[in-house]
Amino acid sequence: xxxxxxxxxxxxxxxxxxxxxxxxxxxxxxxxxxxxxxxxxxxxxxxxxxxxxxxxxxxxxxxxxxxxxxxxxxxxxxxxxxxxxxxxxxxxxxxxxxxxxxxxxxxxxxxxxxxxxxxxxxxxxxxxxxxxxxxxxxxxxxxxxxxxxxxxxxxxxxxxxxxxxxxxxxxxxxxxxxxxxxxxxxxxxxxxxxxxxxxxxxxxxxxxxxxxxxxxxxxxxxxxxxxxxxxxxxxxxxxxxxxxxxxxxxxxxxxxxxxxxxxxxxxxxxxxxxxxxxxxxxxxxxxxxxxxxxxxxxxxxxxxxxxxxxxxxxxxxxxxxxxxxxxxxxxxxxxxxxx
Amino acid sequence: xxxxxxxxxxxxxxxxxxxxxxxxxxxxxxxxxxxxxxxxxxxxxxxxxxxxxxxxxxxxxxxxxxxxxxxxxxxxxxxxxxxxxxxxxxxxxxxxxxxxxxxxxxxxxxxxxxxxxxxxxxxxxxxxxxxxxxxxxxxxxxxxxxxxxxxxxxxxxxxxxxxxxxxxxxxxxxxxxxxxxxxxxxxxxxxxxxxxxxxxxxxxxxxxxxxxxxxxxxxxxxxxxxxxxxxxxxxxxxxxxxxxxxxxxxxxxxxxxxxxxxxxx
Numbered sequence: 001x002x003x004x005x006x007x008x009x010x011x012x013x014x015x016x017x018x019x020x021x022x023x024x025x026x027x028x029x030x031x032x033x034x035x036x037x038x039x040x041x042x043x044x045x046x047x048x049x050x051x052x053x054x055x056x057x058x059x060x061x062x063x064x065x066x067x068x069x070x071x072x073x074x075x076x077x078x079x080x081x082x083x084x085x086x087x088x089x090x091x092x093x094x095x096x097x098x099x100x101x102x103x104x105x106x107x108x109x110x111x112x113x114x115x116x117x118x119x120x121x122x123x124x125x126x127x128x129x130x131x132x133x134x135x136x137x138x139x140x141x142x143x144x145x146x147x148x149x150x151x152x153x154x155x156x157x158x159x160x161x162x163x164x165x166x167x168x169x170x171x172x173x174x175x176x177x178x179x180x181x182x183x184x185x186x187x188x189x190x191x192x193x194x195x196x197x198x199x200x201x202x203x204x205x206x207x208x209x210x211x212x213x214x215x216x217x218x219x220x221x222x223x224x225x226x227x228x229x230x231x232x233x234x235x236x237x238x239x240x241x242x243x244x245x246x247x248x249x250x251x252x253x254x255x256x257x258x259x260x261x262x263x264x265x266x267x268x269x270x271x272x273x274x275x276x277x278x279x280x281x282x283x284x285x286x287x288x289x290x291x292x293x294x295x296x297x298x299x300x301x302x303x304x305x306x307x308x309x310x311x312x313x314x315x316x317x318x319x320x321x322x323x324x325x326x327x328x329x330x331x332x333x334x335x336x337x338x339x
Numbered sequence: 340x341x342x343x344x345x346x347x348x349x350x351x352x353x354x355x356x357x358x359x360x361x362x363x364x365x366x367x368x369x370x371x372x373x374x375x376x377x378x379x380x381x382x383x384x385x386x387x388x389x390x391x392x393x394x395x396x397x398x399x400x401x402x403x404x405x406x407x408x409x410x411x412x413x414x415x416x417x418x419x420x421x422x423x424x425x426x427x428x429x430x431x432x433x434x435x436x437x438x439x440x441x442x443x444x445x446x447x448x449x450x451x452x453x454x455x456x457x458x459x460x461x462x463x464x465x466x467x468x469x470x471x472x473x474x475x476x477x478x479x480x481x482x483x484x485x486x487x488x489x490x491x492x493x494x495x496x497x498x499x500x501x502x503x504x505x506x507x508x509x510x511x512x513x514x515x516x517x518x519x520x521x522x523x524x525x526x527x528x529x530x531x532x533x534x535x536x537x538x539x540x541x542x543x544x545x546x547x548x549x550x551x552x553x554x555x556x557x558x559x560x561x562x563x564x565x566x567x568x569x570x571x572x573x574x575x576x577x578x579x580x581x582x583x584x585x586x587x588x589x590x591x592x593x594x595x596x597x598x599x600x601x602x603x604x
Contacts, residue, residue, distance in 0.1 A: 059449045081451055085353065089449035093442035097370055099377040111366045112450045114354030140377075156446070161353045166449075 010073030012037045012164065012195050013058065017067030020053050020219075027053035029219035030067065035197075035212070037072075040190045042210035043199040046316055050219040051199035052092065055168045058197065059089045072163065085114075088157030089166045094149040095156070098142035102133055102152050105141060106159050113160030120159070127155040131185050147178025154185055158194075165189060167198035171205060183208055203312055217316045230311060237303050238310065239284055240274040244297035249273055252298075255290040259283050276310075277303065357451040360459070367447070367460025368467075371434070375468050382468070385427045389476045392426060393419055396542060397483045404543055413488060416480035417572055418541035418565035421501045423476045424469045424508040425536040425561075429529030431465045431509055435516025436525035448601070458597045462509050469505035473498070489574045497571040500582065504564060507586045508532075510593045517600040541565045560585035 013035040020028040028050050035041050043051045056062045057069055060080035068075055074082045096105045106127055110120035128137045131151045136144060141152060150170065157165060170186065171179040186209055190196050200206055206213050207227060215223040215230070223230055239260065243252050246269070253264035253273040260283055264275040277283045284303045291298055306314075358366075375381050396415055406414035438444045447457055477498065487494045512529060519525035538552060539545070539561035545553055556562055560582075567582035 056445075059445070061445055061448055081357070084449060084451040085357065087449060089446060091442040091445050095442035095446035097374060097443070099374045100370065104373070108366050108370055109446075109450070112358055112363055112447070112452050114356055114358045114451060116354075119354070160450070 009037070010070065011035060012039075012041070012072065013197070014070040014073075015067065016069075018054075018057065018064055018069050019066045020050075020057055020062055021065045027219055028057065028064075031216070031220055033214060033221055033224070035214070037195055038193075039211040040186070040196045040198070040209055042206040042213045043197065043216055044201065044203065044206055044213055044312065045199075045216035047201065049216045049316075051201075051216055052168055053219075054216065055089075055091075055166050055197065055199055058083075058164075059087060059166055060084055085160075086163045087166055088160060088162035088164070090150075090153050090157040090168070090170060092168045092172065094146075094153040096141045096149060096152050099140060101140055102137035102144070102155075103128070105152060106137075106155055109156040110159035115159070123159040123161070124155075127158050130158075130188065131155050132181075145178065146174050147181045150174060150178065150182055151185055154182065158189070162194065164195045164197060167196065169199055169201070171200070171202070179205075215312070215315050223315050230315070236276045236278045236306065237280050238274050238306050239277040239287055239303055240272060240301070241287065241291070241298060242300040243271050243273070244299050246271050248294075248296045251294060252291060252296055255294060255296075256287060259286045259290060271299070276306070357453075358456075360453050360456045363452040363456035364460040364463060367457060368464040371461060371464035372467065374434070375464070381430060382471070385430065385468075385472055386475045389423050389427060389472055390479045393476065393479050393483060400542075405547075406544060409488075412480075412484045413486075414544075414569075415542060416477075416483070416485035417497060417568045420473055420477050420480060420498075421504055421565045421568045422536045422539075422541050422561060423472050424505050425532040427472045428465075428469060428508050428512040428532065429526055431461075431469075431512035432516035432519060432525040432529045433522045434465075435461065435513050436519040436522045439517070440521050444601070454598050454601050457601045458510075458513065458594065461513055462506065465509040465513070466502075466506045469509055470502055473501050473505055477501075487572065489572055493572055493574050497568045500568055500571060500579070503583075503586055507589050510590055510597060514593045514597050514600065517597060535559055535561045539565060560589065 011034050013033060015031050015033040018028050018031040018033075019026065031050070031054065043054060045051050053062060057064060057076060058071055060076050060083050063077055068077070070076075071083045072086055074086070076083050096102075097108075100108070103124055106124035107120045110123040111117070113123075115123055128134055131154060133148070133151060133155060136148055141149060144152065154165075154167075154170070167186070171182050174182065183205070186196060186198070190209075196209075198205075198209065210227065212225060213223075213227050213230060214221055239256060241252050241256065243249050249266055249271055250273075253266050253275075256262075256264040256273055256275040260275045260277045260279065262276040262278075264273050266273050279286075281303060284301070288298075288301060291301075393416075396419065397412055401411040401415065404411055438447075444457075448454075512532075515528045515531075516525045519528050536542075538548070538556050539559065540556060541561060545556040545562060548556060563578045563581040563585060567576075567578040570577045571579065
């Protein structure tokens with residue numbers, strides 16, 4: 001947890017006992033997190049977990065009730081002005097002025113960042129080029145598609161040349177094509193050296209964009225690390241069987257439960273049954289033997305890695321009882337003293 | 340000609356220092372003005388609404404209201420112009436609340452701009468739009484038969500006082516918008532201004548109200564404010580000091596509330 005392990009200056013984020021309350025609601029509950037610079041960090045969690053509150057706290061919009069949060073070593077509560085000069089925020093809603101053109105929006109935000117008129121024009125032009133907005137930039141933002149609006153909003157958060165870009169659910173409500181557009185833009189920025197902190201409840205989005213993920217639930221970090229490590233650490237292998245006759249699927253499920261001692265998930269009205277299998281291949285052969293003994297015809301059976309949804313579910317339900325920190329083999333992220 | 344390189348915003352570098360308060364306020368005001376001018380339902384409807392109300396007072400209710408020695412149009416128009424912002428200014432509260440729910444305020448607050456410039460920019464823009472309301476309303480007043488009782492300089496002094504009120508009311512409506520959870524609530528909250536506008540000496544002589552209502556009319560700010568405008572029109576200056584004192588008090592109370600509220604919007 002010491003800053004000494006970071007050779008190139010202070011870490012991106014350091015949260016110690018970070019607590020944020022809204023009236024009686026505790027949104028962040030003693031959150032601990034240290035994240036290095038130079039990575040795309042995704043904050044995952046169910047609705048109401050505290051993801052947005054965390055981003056708003058980093059963006060100096062919310063003051064911690066206790067604990068502290070340092071962004072590049074600067075305290076958000078004590079020195080919000082310095083933090084604001086390092087960040088660009090693209091919130092859940094595209095915060096652009098619909099009656100102004102894309103260019104007017106970008107130049108206005110650049111001026112507010114502190115650029116002079118000429119520099120603001122150049123910054124806007126650079127962003128237009130980078131985010132492929134040239135075709136629409138001289139139209140009013142009210143005429144934009146959802147994806148174009150979101151890219152313009154992203155551009156507005158970039159005109160000040162921030163070191164850290166904060167994206168709160170950047171693709172919520174977008175169609176698949178627009179999602180791709182935003183993802184491409186984020187990847188370009190990350191490749192160009194911008195640190196990125198994004199929240200999402202789409203696991204595939206984290207998979208697409210993030211180097212590291214932090215799973216938050218009930219205002220605390222429940223797991224953090226590389227996505228692959230999380231899958232390996234939490235998600236046990238899964239046995240999935242597809243039976244020939246739908247009438248036999250519940251019997252197949254019972255056989256799965258007997259072998260793996262885990263609850264089986266049955267595809268409603270379908271032919272698939274699955275269950276977590278901590279014993280791996282040994283349990284698979286036991287299940288195959290059991291199915292054969294019961295004379296159940298099988299179309300397909302196999303052992304597979306858990307899906308992200310299954311990992312996520314496992315993490316956030318375990319978190320309800322105990323806080324687990326998944327060991328990170330990369331030494332990237334440190335949380336709640338678990339590493 | 341070389342191909343442009345390093346087009347990333349990072350390559351342009353970060354500004355050496357945050358925007359000055361004047362620059363930031365100017366940008367914020369410019370955006371609010373553009374929104375107003377480019378939204379016909381805002382800039383045109385405000386004028387239409389103001390003219391319709393004035394028409395109704397002047398020609399519908401006016402005949403039934405006795406304003407003492409002067410004609411009703413002489414009585415009504417100065418105070419109507421002075422208080423028009425109480426009717427049209429609800430749009431300010433709505434706009435401020437919309438900015439908050441649409442994430443625009445969050446964007447502004449995440450930028451390295453002084454919190455004062457948020458209030459200042461907003462107030463400059465909305466004072467100008469409210470000034471537009473005042474000027475068009477005054478023009479309608481003349482069209483509907485109002486004539487200056489005194490000299491032109493007296494008339495301009497009265498108009499100037501109305502403009503000062505526009506600034507005062509703007510700050511009040513900004514605060515309403517900041518406290519409202521959404522645009523609909525802001526619209527509802529702004530109706531409270533009607534209470535002060537109607538229970539005053541603005542549209543009827545206060546002495547025509549029932550006795551229990553008269554103290555409210557007498558001791559709330561709108562009555563001395565409109566009385567001051569009337570007296571300036573006839574070359575007098577009674578109530579002007581009291582009206583300015585009320586104006587200063589309202590600005591002094593509501594401005595810090597707006598700045599503090601913006602911090603935690």
